[in-house]
Structure formats: structure tokens, C-alpha cells
Amino acid sequence: xxGARCLLRALRSCSSAPCPRQRPAARVSVRGALGVQSAxxxxxxxxxxxxxxxxxxxxxxxxxxxxxxxxxxxxxxDSSFDSRELAFGSSVEVQGQLVKSxxxxxxxxxxxxxxxxxxxCDAKAFPFKYKERHPLEYLRQYPHLRCRTNVLGSVLxxxxxxxxxxxxxxxxxxxxxxxxxxxxxxxxxxAGELFQVEPSSxxxxxxxxxxxxxxxxxxxxxxxxxxxxxxxxxxxTFGPTFRAENSQSRRHLAEFYMVEAEISFxxxxxxxxxxxxxxxxxxxxxxxxxxxxxxxxxxxFLAPGQKKDRLEHMLKNNFLIISYTEAVEILKQASQNFTFxxxxxxxxxxxxxxxxxxxxGDIPVFVINYPLVLKPFYMRDxxxxxxxxxxxxxxxxxxxxxxxxxxxxxxxxxLLEQRLARLGLTEAYQWYLDLRRFGSVPHGGFGMGFERxxxxxxxxxxxxxVIPFPRFTHSCLL
Amino acid sequence: xxGARCLLRALRSCSSAPCPRQRPAARVSVRGALGVQSAxxxxxxxxxxxxxxxxxxxxxxxxxxxxxxxxxxxxxxDSSFDSRELAFGSSVEVQGQLVKSxxxxxxxxxxxxxxxxxxxCDAKAFPFKYKERHPLEYLRQYPHLRCRTNVLGSVLxxxxxxxxxxxxxxxxxxxxxxxxxxxxxxxxxxAGELFQVEPSSxxxxxxxxxxxxxxxxxxxxxxxxxxxxxxxxxxxTFGPTFRAENSQSRRHLAEFYMVEAEISFxxxxxxxxxxxxxxxxxxxxxxxxxxxxxxxxxxxFLAPGQKKDRLEHMLKNNFLIISYTEAVEILKQASQNFTFxxxxxxxxxxxxxxxxxxxxGDIPVFVINYPLVLKPFYMRDxxxxxxxxxxxxxxxxxxxxxxxxxxxxxxxxxLLEQRLARLGLTEAYQWYLDLRRFGSVPHGGFGMGFERxxxxxxxxxxxxxVIPFPRFTHSCLL
Numbered sequence: 006x007x008g009a010r011c012l013l014r015a016l017r018s019c020s021s022a023p024c025p026r027q028r029p030a031a032r033v034s035v036r037g038a039l040g041v042q043s044a045x046x047x048x049x050x051x052x053x054x055x056x057x058x059x060x061x062x063x064x065x066x067x068x069x070x071x072x073x074x075x076x077x078x079x080x081x082x083d084s085s086f087d088s089r090e091l092a093f094g095s096s097v098e099v100q101g102q103l104v105k106s107x108x109x110x111x112x113x114x115x116x117x118x119x120x121x122x123x124x125x126c127d128a129k130a131f132p133f134k135y136k137e138r139h140p141l142e143y144l145r146q147y148p149h150l151r152c153r154t155n156v157l158g159s160v161l162x163x164x165x166x167x168x169x170x171x172x173x174x175x176x177x178x179x180x181x182x183x184x185x186x187x188x189x190x191x192x193x194x195x196a197g198e199l200f201q202v203e204p205s206s207x208x209x210x211x212x213x214x215x216x217x218x219x220x221x222x223x224x225x226x227x228x229x230x231x232x233x234x235x236x237x238x239x240x241x242t243f244g245p246t247f248r249a250e251n252s253q254s255r256r257h258l259a260e261f262y263m264v265e266a267e268i269s270f271x272x273x274x275x276x277x278x279x280x281x282x283x284x285x286x287x288x289x290x291x292x293x294x295x296x297x298x299x300x301x302x303x304x305x306f307l308a309p310g311q312k313k314d315r316l317e318h319m320l321k322n323n324f325l326i327i328s329y330t331e332a333v334e335i336l337k338q339a340s341q342n343f344t345f346x347x348x349x350x351x352x353x354x355x356x357x358x359x360x361x362x363x364x365x366g367d368i369p370v371f372v373i374n375y376p377l378v379l380k381p382f383y384m385r386d387x388x389x390x391x392x393x394x395x396x397x398x399x400x401x402x403x404x405x406x407x408x409x410x411x412x413x414x415x416x417x418x419x420l421l422e423q424r425l426a427r428l429g430l431t432e433a434y435q436w437y438l439d440l441r442r443f444g445s446v447p448h449g450g451f452g453m454g455f456e457r458x459x460x461x462x463x464x465x466x467x468x469x470x471v472i473p474f475p476r477f478t479h480s481c482l483l
Numbered sequence: 484x485x486g487a488r489c490l491l492r493a494l495r496s497c498s499s500a501p502c503p504r505q506r507p508a509a510r511v512s513v514r515g516a517l518g519v520q521s522a523x524x525x526x527x528x529x530x531x532x533x534x535x536x537x538x539x540x541x542x543x544x545x546x547x548x549x550x551x552x553x554x555x556x557x558x559x560x561d562s563s564f565d566s567r568e569l570a571f572g573s574s575v576e577v578q579g580q581l582v583k584s585x586x587x588x589x590x591x592x593x594x595x596x597x598x599x600x601x602x603x604c605d606a607k608a609f610p611f612k613y614k615e616r617h618p619l620e621y622l623r624q625y626p627h628l629r630c631r632t633n634v635l636g637s638v639l640x641x642x643x644x645x646x647x648x649x650x651x652x653x654x655x656x657x658x659x660x661x662x663x664x665x666x667x668x669x670x671x672x673x674a675g676e677l678f679q680v681e682p683s684s685x686x687x688x689x690x691x692x693x694x695x696x697x698x699x700x701x702x703x704x705x706x707x708x709x710x711x712x713x714x715x716x717x718x719x720t721f722g723p724t725f726r727a728e729n730s731q732s733r734r735h736l737a738e739f740y741m742v743e744a745e746i747s748f749x750x751x752x753x754x755x756x757x758x759x760x761x762x763x764x765x766x767x768x769x770x771x772x773x774x775x776x777x778x779x780x781x782x783x784f785l786a787p788g789q790k791k792d793r794l795e796h797m798l799k800n801n802f803l804i805i806s807y808t809e810a811v812e813i814l815k816q817a818s819q820n821f822t823f824x825x826x827x828x829x830x831x832x833x834x835x836x837x838x839x840x841x842x843x844g845d846i847p848v849f850v851i852n853y854p855l856v857l858k859p860f861y862m863r864d865x866x867x868x869x870x871x872x873x874x875x876x877x878x879x880x881x882x883x884x885x886x887x888x889x890x891x892x893x894x895x896x897x898l899l900e901q902r903l904a905r906l907g908l909t910e911a912y913q914w915y916l917d918l919r920r921f922g923s924v925p926h927g928g929f930g931m932g933f934e935r936x937x938x939x940x941x942x943x944x945x946x947x948x949v950i951p952f953p954r955f956t957h958s959c960l961l
Contacts, residue, residue: 150921200682203679473711
């Protein structure tokens with residue numbers, strides 16, 4: 006059961022002692038088998054799916070993959086093992102001896118003593134064909150099978166590694182992990198396009214609303230994290246968030262994952278940006294170190310050469326910082342014609358973000374200090390003028406545009422109260438004001454779109470290809 | 484910013500070299516400060532909230548807590564520092580020297596050179612009073628503040644540690660982490676009480692349904708995990724799940740977290756139970772080792788003595804295994820009168836689960852092989868008789884009852900097809916049948932209720948006290 010560790014221990018004890026022929030073969034993962042440094046005839050059992058099969062004179066070559074790595078294990082068998090059921094997509098259990106491979110393509114191969122077809126594969130009906138490379142759009146039609154292809158396998162292994170790396174990053178830095186709620190009666194941004202939640206019509210509840218009040222799917226865990234940063238100083242969450250946006254864009258989903266952090270006693274955007282940059286780089290380096298082949302496949306498959314250089318370029322340079330006001334000046338001086346004319350006080354659009362990143366030599370760039378009128382009530386007033394700004398920060402990256410958004414939060418009771426009053430929100434946010442009445446502290450935080458992060462480091466064009474089961478307008482398969 | 488590690492490094496370099504008086508004090512967390520083994524006058528800065536204040540002759544004692552640990556740091560100051568604002572709940576920044584404490588209660592204390600009140604606390608309005616122990620029911624009314632109490636602080640730190648331990652357990656065992664979707668068009672159990680999701684009424688979408696079909700909040704990631712186990716062999720998910728149950732029980736929430744795993748090439752309940760037991764014990768031991776004081780507080784605060792013994796008892800014994808049929812026999816022979824008469828073919832109720840655990844000497848017990856008629860279509864048929872069962876397993880634990888549920892899945896195409904046809908579900912689950920057409924493998928998996936797990940190891944009676952923001956009928960605060 007317990008994969009590589011126990012089994013390699015079993016292998017080791019087997020190879021150091023005389024190994025009786027009858028000893029049951031130790032089960033080992035493909036990754037475990039490929040990791041054996043000097044194979045010497047250890048008897049093992051490997052289980053997985055056939056990725057390729059080739060008959061050559063008296064010898065049969067199979068490649069067996071179990072998803073533990075991109076690489077498959079080469080199985081070499083006598084042609085007497087050949088059978089109709091031993092085909093692309095079938096599941097097999099192979100017992101045999103791990104030996105050094107004569108080929109340069111792999112270190113190790115498995116000399117089969119026994120091959121059992123566990124489940125055959127109906128090749129005619131199977132939507133993926135042997136040796137064919139199917140476009141990502143085609144694979145999307147088969148959400149229950151596409152994870153069996155090389156490219157989706159690599160993307161989802163990277164996703165899993167990145168998830169673990171993000172948890173480690175925060176744990177190592179002393180953050181407490183918080184599960185912020187999915188169902189909420191808040192609307193954090195005041196402007197998000199929300200999904201509403203109600204018990205399905207079949208259920209009888211005495212009151213009209215299950216929760217007595219209208220409730221929605223969360224658009225951000227920020228306000229709940231602010232609660233927690235008032236107790237634990239440094240907190241983070243990593244969970245699903247939702248937007249009912251009617252969008253078919255390559256950068257939007259109705260359900261996506263956000264990594265959010267909130268830090269008490271933090272007084273400058275500079276300190277906040279340091280955490281953001283560190284999260285970006287530490288996670289990418291862990292992924293590169295733990296699954297280099299998977300990253301390489303994405304870079305090769307999707308845009309040969311260029312994307313890998315882009316990632317290295319981002320990792321080795323310090324991210325840049327410009328103010329919103331500088332950004333608008335840069336855009337105004339651009340020779341390019343924009344659909345939306347750049348102007349102080351107007352939002353930056355995707356075309357602007359892309360231009361700014363290019364202008365910065367494809368290095369990620371922080372844009373700071375946005376106009377107060379553009380941003381939500383909780384962002385800290387810079388009390389400047391005449392161009393009135395708040396201490397907000399967005400990180401723009403190549404290929405994707407906005408990846409992080411963050412700010413210092415308004416911790417001053419009276420300033421916050423005034424802004425809430427102007428919006429008619431004082432009553433609804435009394436609890437939020439409370440956080441400033443009882444031991445308020447300067448603090449700030451950010452959110453990072455996890456799928457966009459994966460798009461950015463892997464160079465994947467469409468967000469639907471970096472999440473196991475994408476949900477977007479008109480589509481909720483399975 | 485980066486807590487203990489960097490700062491302790493700074494401290495170390497400071498204590499080994501002559502330390503000029505002007506050198507800026509290194510910021511250190513309370514946990515970091517308390518962890519300094521032989522304090523020797525290192526200059527540090529600590530930020531947090533005042534948990535207690537005591538004036539004694541010429542000396543002022545403060546206890547400052549920043550949520551990095553249950554213990555607070557004792558600050559010793561000249562009484563000239565005293566001020567009205569220096570009160571319970573205020574946030575402060577203290578600079579001074581870390582010295583060995585003369586008291587036996589702590590190793591280290593902070594001799595204050597400078598104390599700054601960052602944010603005062605309106606004591607009259609603050610719902611928690613100095614030196615008072617408030618009941619958990621009372622704290623629940625203040626979801627935005629209760630995390631600042633000792634007991635909720637400890638519970639949520641344990642929750643964070645347990646989350647990390649679960650991720651590590653699976654990663655170390657070679658599992659791939661999968662984000663299964665929250666919004667789904669499936670109804671896994673066929674019987675769950677579902678929440679339906681729709682765009683809020685303010686949004687205009689051309690079609691009647693945003694997703695074209697009715698969609699719901701997930702009740703389990705199992706079916707999606709089965710898809711993934713067909714590519715990665717061993718997979719897990721850890722995310723929110725939902726039930727629109729009209730229940731005020733101490734064991735149910737409308738939104739709760741589940742840890743689910745799915746394992747391919749797994750052929751026996753025995754192997755599955757081994758993973759379940761190992762997950763339970765490894766996680767508990769990691770928590771006990773990383774935050775013993777937090778666990779101790781829960782055990783002491785909530786049921787002195789008894790609960791800690793119960794946890795140790797569970798950890799040192801092998802979990803027991805009985806069949807459903809044996810369980811019914813045990814219940815029938817019980818001297819106790821049950822509200823629901825135990826009978827073969829009927830569900831086990833909470834009263835039965837509690838009796839069985841007690842009968843087993845308060846050791847967790849696996850109940851296996853339930854009647855086919857009680858269980859969903861995907862569980863593997865044992866093809867026995869006349870009492871027809873499936874390869875299902877529940878783990879019952881002291882105090883909580885059912886903690887895990889799992890099964891082998893029906894991997895045989897024709898058996899599964901027949902059961903789906905009988906339920907009229909063949910069309911809806913064509914994709915699920917596909918998994919058995921293309922390289923099917925024997926497999927199994929389980930789900931564990933994360934809140935119930937925390938209740939079990941901490942001895943906490945009400946599930947609402949182990950989640951940051953509980954959602955249940957008639958209640959969705961914040």
C-alpha cells in the first residue's frame with residue numbers, strides 16, 4: 006500500500022540477503038522502480054495502465070504508467086505473453102525482475118515473469134487513440150478520462166506539488182491555516198457577481214430560508230481572515246472561491262482556488278510585497294525541483310523553449326514596483342493604441358496590464374497606490390491628494406496579467422466608520438468595526454489566484470486546463 | 484515578518500557578537516521568544532495583545548499573546564509605564580531584553596525598555612471579561628472575537644496542525660492531491676439533502692440556468708476521486724462538503740470538511756482499514772507532538788483527566804474489526820433498551836454506535852460488510868447470501884460515533900450496469916461506467932469527517948466549537 010518508502014526498504018533487504026525464488030514480489034510504484042539506482046534483479050510487482058506496446062521479433066515491449074510520474078516503466082517480455090487484451094489503456098499487473106536497461110533511454114527495466122491483464126480497454130470506444138496527440142480542447146470534452154493523458158497528468162501532479170509547497174511555505178513562516186467559510190452572508194467586495202445558495206426544492210424547511218437570511222458562495226476569505234489575524238497574527242487560507250461571471254475568457258472560471266494571507270502588525274506595502282514575491286518564487290522552485298519532467302513537458306508541449314526561459318527569467322530577477330500613477334504615465338506615452346484610453350482614475354484593463362509587463366521586460370511588476378474611488382472600503386487611505394489613493398497592490402505577470410491583489414487594511418476606527426457610513430454599510434459591518442474597537446492593529450493581506458499561478462509558471466494558455474473539473478458559464482460536467 | 488526562524492537566526496548572531504545598544508531590536512514571535520533556551524539579554528521586539536496585567540509595588544507584569552502559542556510572554560516593566568490604555572485586550576509593541584525569568588512558571592521574560600499601545604480596547608463593550616471563563620455557548624455568539632480566547636485559540640491551532648499533518652501523511656505515502664469540485668451536477672449518494680446553486684437574482688444571464696443544468700453543492704468528492712484514481716493510483720482530497728440537513732445536533736453542520744482518499748489496485752477492506760487507522764493515528768501523534776499544550780488545555784478545560792486517557796487508549800490499541808452481522812448480534816444481546824430495535828437489514832443508529840464502542844472497551848471499531856439494500860450503488864457486491872452484503876466499512880469512535888465511511892467500489896462493468904439500470908441511473912452515470920470500460924481496476928476509498936475527528940481527539944462535545952465559522956440551520960453568522 007504505502008508506496009515507495011516501505012517497498013524500497015523491502016527491496017533493499019531483498020537485494021542484500023539471498024533472495025529465495027518463492028518470496029512474494031514487493032509491490033512498487035513506477036516512480037519507485039525508476040528511482041532504483043543499480044537494479045540487480047530484485048523481484049517486484051508493478052501495477053498500472055499500458056501506455057504503449059510494441060512487438061519486436063521474439064520480444065514484447067510494454068510501457069506501464071501508474072500516474073506516480075510522467076515516465077513509464079519499460080516492461081520486457083517474451084512474445085508468448087502477447088494477447089489481444091494486452092493493449093493501449095488496459096490495466097495490468099506485472100511481476101518480474103528489475104534489471105539495468107541496455108537502452109540509454111532508461112536506467113531500469115522490468116523483465117516480466119508474469120503479466121496479468123486486470124481490466125481490458127475497449128479500444129474502439131476509447132476517445133484517445135494510441136500514439137496520437139490530442140489538442141487540449143478535444144481532451145476537455147472528456148473530464149473523466151483526460152487525466153490519463155501525459156499533459157493533464159503532468160499538470161495535475163504539478164498542481165498537487167504546488168498545493169503542498171504553498172502549505173509548507175506558510176507553515177514554515179509561522180502562519181496558522183484557517184478554513185474560511187464557503188457559504189457566507191457577506192459580500193466582501195460589495196460588487197462581486199454572486200452565486201446564491203438555497204436548499205434544493207425537494208427539502209422541506211419550516212422557514213423560507215434555511216439560514217433565515219440570504220446566503221452566497223464566498224468571493225474571498227479576506228474578511229474572515231482579518232478576524233483571525235486579530236488572534237493569530239499571521240494566517241492563511243487556500244480554498245475555493247466563486248464568481249457568477251458570464252465569461253468565456255481564458256482567465257476566468259466560476260469556481261477557482263485562491264491562496265489568501267493576512268498579517269497583523271504589518272505597516273508597509275513593501276513588507277507585504279516581500280511575502281508575495283517569496284510565495285511566488287519559493288513555490289515555483291519547489292515545483293521545479295520536485296517534478297522537473299512534468300514542468301518540462303508543459304513547456305515543450307505548449308510552446309517550445311520560450312516558456313521555460315520566461316519562468317527562469319521571472320525567478321532570477323527581483324520583481325519591479327511602480328505606482329499606479331507611473332503606470333498611467335507609461336501607458337499614455339505608449340505608441341500602442343488601446344481600446345480603453347488610459348486615464349488617471351480609470352481601471353487598468355487586460356490590454357494595459359499586458360503592455361506594462363512587456364514594458365518591464367517580462368519581469369513581474371507590482372503596481373501600487375490605486376485611486377481610492379476604484380477600490381473597496383477596507384483599503385487603507387493614503388490621505389494624499391489631490392490624487393487620492395489607497396495602499397493597494399496588484400502583481401502583474403507575463404501571459405496572465407493580474408495574479409495577486411492585496412492592500413493594507415484601514416485599521417483606524419474613525420476613518421473606516423466614515424467610509425462605511427457613506428456606503429450605508431455601518432450596520433452590516435458592525436462586527437468588522439468591532440475588530441478596530443478592541444485592540445486594533447495595522448495589518449494587510451493579499452490573495453493569489455491559484456489557477457492563474459499555474460498558468461503562469463507552466464505557460465498554459467487556458468485556465469480550464471489547469472483545474473481537474475472546470476466550471477464556467479454553460480458548463481458543469483460531472 | 485518571517486517569524487521564528489529568521490529572527491532566531493538574528494538573535495543568535497546578536498548574542499554571539501558584541502551587541503551595540505543602538506542595534507534595532509529583532510522582531511520575534513511569542514513562541515520564538517519562549518523557545519530561546521538560555522536568554523541572555525538579547526534585544527527584541529514583541530507584538531501582540533494583552534492577556535493579563537498586574538501591578539505590584541514598583542513593578543508591572545503584562546502577559547502578551549500573539550496567537551503563535553497558547554502561552555503568553557511575561558513582560559516585566561517599571562511602574563512608570565502604567566497607563567489607562569495598557570489594559571486587557573489592547574494591542575501593544577514591547578521592546579526590551581529577553582532574560583532568564585526568576586519565576587518557575589516560565590524560562591524567559593521580557594524586561595521592557597519601551598511599551599507602545601498600538602490599539603486600545605474598549606473594555607466596557609468588549610464581550611469577554613478579564614479573568615472570566617466564558618462558556619463555549621456564550622463564545623459562539625461572537626464569531627469575530629472568540630478566536631481571541633484561550634480555548635478557541637488552542638482548538639484552531641490544533642485544527643491548523645492537523646490539516647498540515649493530513650497533507651503530509653498523504654504526500655509521504657505517494658498520494659496525489661486533487662481539488663474535487665464544490666459545484667457539481669452529480670448527487671453522489673443519491674439521497675443527500677442538497678443545496679442548490681444559482682446566480683443571485685441581480686445577475687442577468689441569457690439562459691435560465693447559469694450552467695444550463697441544475698447544480699448543487701457537493702456532498703462528497705468520491706466519484707471525482709474515482710476518476711483520478713484511474714490515472715494516479717492513489718489520490719486524496721480535503722475540502723468542504725455540504726448537507727442541507729435540518730439538524731441542530733452536536734455532530735452535524737451544513738458546511739463541514741471531509742478528508743477523502745481513493746486507492747486503485749486495492750482488493751481488500753483489510754488494506755483500506757490499514758490506511759484509515761494509520762491516518763487517524765499518525766495525525767493525532769503529530770498534533771500531540773507539535774502542540775501538546777493546546778491539546779492539554781482542551782482535555783483539561785472540557786473534561787479533566789478522562790479525555791486525555793481516552794486518546795492515549797485509542798492510540799496504543801489496535802482498532803477492532805467486527806462485521807455488521809456480528810454488530811447486530813451484540814446489540815440484540817445487550818441488556819440496554821434501544822429506541823430503535825436492532826435488526827439485520829436496518830441502519831445502525833447513534834445509540835447503537837455508542838453501545839458498540841463501549842462494548843469494545845472504548846477502542847475504535849471498524850464495522851464491515853453491510854446489507855446491500857442499505858448502501859449506495861457503487862459499493863462492491865460481496866455476492867454472498869442469503870444475507871446479501873457489500874464490502875462497506877464504517878469506523879466508530881468514542882464520543883462521536885461514525886467517523887469514517889468507506890468501501891470497495893464495484894469495478895465489474897456488468898454488475899455495476901445492472902445496479903444502475905435497476906435505479907434508472909444508467910444514462911446519468913454513463914461516464915462512471917466508462918471508468919469500468921477502459922482499464923478498470925479493483926479499488927476502494929473512504930471519507931473522514933474532519934470536524935468529528937477533531938471532536939474525537941480533543942474531546943469537544945459540540946461540532947460548532949471546532950470550526951472557525953459554523954453554518955447550520957438558522958445560522959450563518961458573518
